Amino acid sequence: xxxxxxxxxxxxxxxxxxxxxxxxxxxxxxxxxxxxxxxxxxxxxxxxxxxxxxxxxxxxxxxxxxxxxxxxxxxxxxxxxxxxxxxxxxxxxxxxxxxxxxxxxxxxxxxxxxxxxxxxxxxxxxxxxxxxxxxxxxxxxxxxxxxxxxxxxxxxxxxxxxxxxxxxxxxxxxxxxxxxxxxxxxxxxxxxxxxxxx
Amino acid sequence: xxxxxxxxxxxxxxxxxxxxxxxxxxxxxxxxxxxxxxxxxxxxxxxxxxxxxxxxxxxxxxxx
Numbered sequence: 514x515x516x517x518x519x520x521x522x523x524x525x526x527x528x529x530x531x532x533x534x535x536x537x538x539x540x541x542x543x544x545x546x547x548x549x550x551x552x553x554x555x556x557x558x559x560x561x562x563x564x565x566x567x568x569x570x571x572x573x574x575x576x577x578x579x580x581x582x583x584x585x586x587x588x589x590x591x592x593x594x595x596x597x598x599x600x601x602x603x604x605x606x607x608x609x610x611x612x613x614x615x616x617x618x619x620x621x622x623x624x625x626x627x628x629x630x631x632x633x634x635x636x637x638x639x640x641x642x643x644x645x646x647x648x649x650x651x652x653x654x655x656x657x658x659x660x661x662x663x664x665x666x667x668x669x670x671x672x673x674x675x676x677x678x679x680x681x682x683x684x685x686x687x688x689x690x691x692x693x694x695x696x697x698x699x700x701x702x703x704x705x706x707x708x709x710x711x
Numbered sequence: 712x713x714x715x716x717x718x719x720x721x722x723x724x725x726x727x728x729x730x731x732x733x734x735x736x737x738x739x740x741x742x743x744x745x746x747x748x749x750x751x752x753x754x755x756x757x758x759x760x761x762x763x764x765x766x767x768x769x770x771x772x773x774x775x
Contacts, residue, residue: 598716598762
């Protein structure tokens with residue numbers, strides 16, 4: 514048996530390498546699903562296991578796509594019946610493609626003492642302030658969202674909701690808090706972002 | 712990958728249209744093939760029904 518025949522670490526630890534549904538996923542899924550109509554085209558960014566995309570799809574009967582950077586996540590989302598593709602945020606979509614976009618972003622501030630340097634770290638951490646990936650998302654998402662569309666973004670108190678609101682407003686969105694849920698060390702919020710058209 | 716996805720996919724580098732070449736499909740969807748940018752010529756593979764729309768410098772398996 515050569516080295517090439519040995520299963521790669523990521524294959525052995527597959528479920529450890531894909532973010533699995535947690536409180537944040539449930540809150541985003543149930544809040545967003547209420548807002549989606551069956552004729553909507555929906556994108557779930559950073560879809561991970563595909564849980565949010567699948568839930569919204571089943572509740573609304575809408576066409577839901579899931580995008581993730583992690584190939585293991587794409588495969589898992591596909592297993593759930595979600596149309597999955599591997600891409601960096603919304604970079605590979607055309608202008609005005611979606612009525613609804615959901616995003617449970619990597620939002621934990623990076624641990625200064627060290628990094629795991631694996632897919633799970635990519636799935637949960639958002640740079641020093643936890644907002645790096647959210648900012649990259651906000652920079653480009655207005656392009657692919659229809660002018661009458663809406664974004665449902667999960668934000669934690671750990672990530673600084675005021676700073677996220679400011680960033681969203683300067684990216685051209687009106688921000689409303691649709692849901693809140695308290696957990697041990699954080700409060701989870703669902704923001705609805707509507708393009709202001711300015 | 713459902714062929715309807717072609718309506719909303721573009722090249723992540725220059726946002727131009729893509730041309731689909733199918734190698735293998737089943738009743739419902741495309742399993743293997745390529746998407747080629749009509750402008751810059753970059754090729755994006757479709758494997759196991761999943762298009763890989765990452766630019767070449769981001770395609771390595773391990774996270775950055």
